[in-house]
Amino acid sequence: MTINPTWYLVLAALLFTVGATGVLVRRNVLVMFMCVELMLNAVNLTFITFSRMLNDVGGQAVVFFVLVVAAAEVVVGLGIIVAIYRRRVGVTADDLHVLKG
Amino acid sequence: MLAATPAVPDLIVFFVAAIAILVGAIGVVVSRNAVHAALMLVLTLFGIAVEFINQGADFLAAVQVIVYAGAIVILFLFVIMLLGVDREENVAAEPLRGQRPTAIALGMMVLVELAVLGHFADWVTGPSSTAGPLNGPGENIQKLGQSIFTRYLFPFEITSVLLVIAVVGAVVLARRPHRVASEMTREEQEAGVS
Numbered sequence: 001m002t003i004n005p006t007w008y009l010v011l012a013a014l015l016f017t018v019g020a021t022g023v024l025v026r027r028n029v030l031v032m033f034m035c036v037e038l039m040l041n042a043v044n045l046t047f048i049t050f051s052r053m054l055n056d057v058g059g060q061a062v063v064f065f066v067l068v069v070a071a072a073e074v075v076v077g078l079g080i081i082v083a084i085y086r087r088r089v090g091v092t093a094d095d096l097h098v099l100k101g
Numbered sequence: 102m103l104a105a106t107p108a109v110p111d112l113i114v115f116f117v118a119a120i121a122i123l124v125g126a127i128g129v130v131v132s133r134n135a136v137h138a139a140l141m142l143v144l145t146l147f148g149i150a151v152e153f154i155n156q157g158a159d160f161l162a163a164v165q166v167i168v169y170a171g172a173i174v175i176l177f178l179f180v181i182m183l184l185g186v187d188r189e190e191n192v193a194a195e196p197l198r199g200q201r202p203t204a205i206a207l208g209m210m211v212l213v214e215l216a217v218l219g220h221f222a223d224w225v226t227g228p229s230s231t232a233g234p235l236n237g238p239g240e241n242i243q244k245l246g247q248s249i250f251t252r253y254l255f256p257f258e259i260t261s262v263l264l265v266i267a268v269v270g271a272v273v274l275a276r277r278p279h280r281v282a283s284e285m286t287r288e289e290q291e292a293g294v295s
Contacts, residue, residue: 003108003115008152011119013215015126015145021208022130025201030181031138034129037173038142041149048158051235057248058232060241063161064249067168068260072267074173078180079274085184
């Protein structure tokens, strides 16, 4: 437990940056979704680090809830992607510029 | 550097996991094939779990592996293979001109902002340990459980409602929609098949 918490925070910042860049760069909706998961994990790592820094179990409780919400989000998001794919040919973000069904 | 930090094994674990996390994350972003991206995501999630263990969050590391690597990535792979999008994607094609340089510039801006905020900001965190102390006697899972079932009991109950809503929403979204009469052939309309 002797590692400086700053290193964890720097690692989380790098991971968040890669995830945010991925959402902007990629056009495949599924890969964009994975990049959102990367950002969620970066924030989880930050919460765990601050939980250790501040000697507070609240950070770990928040990570627990984030995990549950991420699971629910993936289920609904993939359901939406499957529903879209039934009607159209592609799953790139360019094919989805109309909200009308 | 090694002389200043006595725990060399911790350091080695940290750096190996950090490299795994970053390699996996960059692999997700640059891989052409969606299946490869999902497998790279597993590498990142596993590295995150190792960092959790390195910081004493044992229970959450286990949950991370079970829920993320075990359930969410499998769900991703199911959808990728169900939809048949596991073919190579032309990453070089750029329908929106200047999208990639702009995106990378914006990403670098986020990184710089995070670094500046982390370096200069002086946040007031309020009274510490309203949820209970993390260190001290007892296991990590015991303290986390006590915190969730006392102080965070109401959010925990709300979470169950959220999960029910997600299940119902997924079922409704994945249901094959009924065709209206105008989409059917004449024989189907006469037979009353829906």
